[in-house]
Amino acid sequence: MPYIDGFVLAVPTANKQKFIDHATQGDSVFLEYGATRILECWGDDVPDGKQTDFRRAVQAKEDETVVFSWIEWPDQATRDAGMAKAMHDPRLKPEVNPMPFDGMRLIYGGFAPVVELGAKA
Template identity: 85%
Template sequence: MSYIDGFVMAVPTANKDQFIRHANSGDSVFMENGATRVLECWGDDVPDGKLTDFRRAVQAKDDETVVFSWIEWPDKATRDAGMEKVMKDPRVSPENNPMPFDGKRLIYGGFAPVVELRSH
């Protein structure tokens, strides 16, 4: 079964095009290092919750949009090896590809799927 890295961030809505350029520039590095799929999803229907929600999780401001992203890997070993290479690649360094959002409010984690359903 695969392994997933998940990310949630608050991106200034005015930076949408800049975010897409940032993602297009950096996401290919993950693919070159073993990822099988990368999705960057711009918030479209992100409701406020009663106790918690995506917006509160990343302290999104009124002029920011929540972005939900994930990277699929064939397995954790490929992910670990691939991430080590990605983090050393100058194409994803903040100097060469600065994040168009506040990286301190980015939340992320690695996940081992326990249920997977697919349509054919």
């Protein structure tokens, strides 16, 4: 069963290309350590909610865009081993690949799928 790491963050809209460059460089490390797929999604239709929403979750400011990302792993064991290696990889250090956003407002978690549907080929 696949395992998913999910992320929500606020990126200054003016830093879109810097974010793409940062993600491209950093995401390759996760692929090297066993991830099978990574998506970085730039907010396009992120409505304000009545009680909570993505923007409030990361305290996004007016000049920021919400990014929703995930890393797919083949299973949790591969994720645990790969993530441990990635967190010690110098290519992910801020001095090598600086984050073009406030990392203190990034939220993340690991998720075990309970329903998976797909179109039949």
